[in-house]
Amino acid sequence: xxxxxxxxxxxxxxxxxxxxxxxxxxxxxxxxxxxxxxxxxxxxxxxxxxxxxxxxxxxxxxxxxxxxxxxxxxx
Numbered sequence: 001x002x003x004x005x006x007x008x009x010x011x012x013x014x015x016x017x018x019x020x021x022x023x024x025x026x027x028x029x030x031x032x033x034x035x036x037x038x039x040x041x042x043x044x045x046x047x048x049x050x051x052x053x054x055x056x057x058x059x060x061x062x063x064x065x066x067x068x069x070x071x072x073x074x075x
Contacts, residue, residue, distance in 0.1 A: 015054035
């Protein structure tokens with residue numbers, strides 16, 4: 001099962017502003033010239049802090065909807 005968002009106020013299923021805090025561990029590889037490449041990034045913790053509908057601006061009406069893999073492949 002995957003999760004997606006739905007705005008109960010306007011019916012939006014596609015556009016949301018999502019604020020997430022992530023704690024990660026990654027290998028930082030600097031070239032001789034000082035350019036950074038981030039490799040092997042692992043998410044240690046992730047918290048969704050806020051979800052707001054991009055269409056109507058509502059954050060209170062946004063709900064999570066579980067979608068089966070078969071439903072996700074169809075739409």
